[in-house]
Amino acid sequence: MRRISLALATSLALLGLACEKKTTPVPSPAPATPADAAVAQAAQAESDSILIGEVGSLTGSEAAFGITTRDGIDLAIRETNAEGGVKGKKIVVRVYDDQSKPEEAASAATRLITQDKVKLILGEVASSNSLAMAPKAQEAKVPMITPSSTNPAVTQVGDYIFRVCFIDPFQGFVIAKFARENLKLNRAAILKDVKSAYSIGLTEVFERKFTEMGGKVIDIQAYSKGDTDFRAQLTALKAQKPEGLYIPGYYSDVGIIAKQARELGLKAVLLGADGWDGPPLFELGGSAIDGAYLSNHYSTEDPSPRVQNFIKAYKEAYGSVPDSLAALGYDAARVAVDAMRRAKDLTGPSIREAIAQTRDFPGVAGTITIDEGRNAVKPAVVLKVEEGKFKYVATVAP
Numbered sequence: 001m002r003r004i005s006l007a008l009a010t011s012l013a014l015l016g017l018a019c020e021k022k023t024t025p026v027p028s029p030a031p032a033t034p035a036d037a038a039v040a041q042a043a044q045a046e047s048d049s050i051l052i053g054e055v056g057s058l059t060g061s062e063a064a065f066g067i068t069t070r071d072g073i074d075l076a077i078r079e080t081n082a083e084g085g086v087k088g089k090k091i092v093v094r095v096y097d098d099q100s101k102p103e104e105a106a107s108a109a110t111r112l113i114t115q116d117k118v119k120l121i122l123g124e125v126a127s128s129n130s131l132a133m134a135p136k137a138q139e140a141k142v143p144m145i146t147p148s149s150t151n152p153a154v155t156q157v158g159d160y161i162f163r164v165c166f167i168d169p170f171q172g173f174v175i176a177k178f179a180r181e182n183l184k185l186n187r188a189a190i191l192k193d194v195k196s197a198y199s200i201g202l203t204e205v206f207e208r209k210f211t212e213m214g215g216k217v218i219d220i221q222a223y224s225k226g227d228t229d230f231r232a233q234l235t236a237l238k239a240q241k242p243e244g245l246y247i248p249g250y251y252s253d254v255g256i257i258a259k260q261a262r263e264l265g266l267k268a269v270l271l272g273a274d275g276w277d278g279p280p281l282f283e284l285g286g287s288a289i290d291g292a293y294l295s296n297h298y299s300t301e302d303p304s305p306r307v308q309n310f311i312k313a314y315k316e317a318y319g320s321v322p323d324s325l326a327a328l329g330y331d332a333a334r335v336a337v338d339a340m341r342r343a344k345d346l347t348g349p350s351i352r353e354a355i356a357q358t359r360d361f362p363g364v365a366g367t368i369t370i371d372e373g374r375n376a377v378k379p380a381v382v383l384k385v386e387e388g389k390f391k392y393v394a395t396v397a398p
């Protein structure tokens with residue numbers, strides 16, 4: 001064995017391959033380690049492509065949010081590159097998983113900014129995660145567009161932070177109004193997630209709006225994201241006989257809450273918001289979710305060709321019907337591309353300026369005009385859960 005390798009080494013040396021002696025200087029030295037190779041490759045890629053970043057929950061309690069958002073973004077970028085990209089360059093997206101945790105979202109944003117030097121960041125979905133990322137983007141003057149974080153504080157972090165969706169004071173108003181005027185509810189209760197900026201904000205809006213419209217919020221109970229037993233709170237609520245129970249939480253908790261509520265015999269109409277959107281809601285909640293109403297960003301039943309073409313393309317690419325996160329991920333990426341095309345160059349300030357000037361952009365989840373607060377002002381839809389599906393009920397304009 002040894003003899004053979006020795007013999008091979010000798011013949012390679014004779015051929016001048018094994019220990020080639022470089023006599024002429026090479027313009028760019030061959031990478032010494034795999035890490036150097038990766039850096040060299042990235043530099044090469046950067047010259048003929050534009051790198052943007054994405055932070056999402058691909059694992060953890062809100063994994064469904066991150067996965068469909070990523071697919072929506074992916075579809076938009078594929079279409080963009082097929083059209084020739086931006087300023088003659090292809091767009092490349094570097095995606096980091098934050099495991100559904102704010103502190104991970106913040107460090108992913110930092111990595112995208114300092115290490116990958118992305119031109120722009122897309123993300124996050126959950127408002128608490130976007131709130132953790134936004135100061136990093138703002139400080140570095142790297143524009144950030146959240147597809148779907150609805151808590152008002154997110155874009156208030158600074159002038160580099162944008163969103164392509166409506167904000168919670170609006171969706172909270174929409175469902176409170178629907179509960180009062182259409183469902184004619186007088187007495188409502190709320191079950192809120194005290195660990196979520198989104199849930200806390202919506203609780204406050206619903207309570208205020210429902211009360212202003214002549215209804216009464218008789219009790220507010222609390223839980224923490226990730227809890228699995230809600231029976232104590234639900235038993236307390238049941239005793240007060242609310243006609244409606246507003247649960248401004250995420251699908252992973254809401255599915256279990258709905259099931260336990262029905263098991264305990266709580267009869268109130270369940271009311272929710274966009275955070276319910278994720279297929280596991282139906283797996284966790286089963287028929288307990290039926291009959292509930294929620295506010296959301298778009299309806300797959302919208303007959304407009306813009307929406308139906310998007311649904312068709314998404315289904316062909318990913319094999320499922322796009323939820324509102326996929327639609328908003330797609331829209332956020334499309335708005336980013338449109339702004340980069342219009343921007344005078346690809347520096348942070350120029351891209352920021354172009355995003356701020358977005359007007360009447362034809363999104364699949366509604367037409368997008370970025371207002372002074374860097375939010376999109378657009379209608380919300382009210383959906384009803386029927387046999388494990390969201391059914392379109394109404395559209396409410398701001």
Ligand code: PHE
Pocket residue numbers: 065125126127128148149150151198274275276277324325
């Ligand atoms: N609006 C939610 C938040 O801000 C996120 C979300 C949007 C969830 C759309 C589902 C669908 O936290």
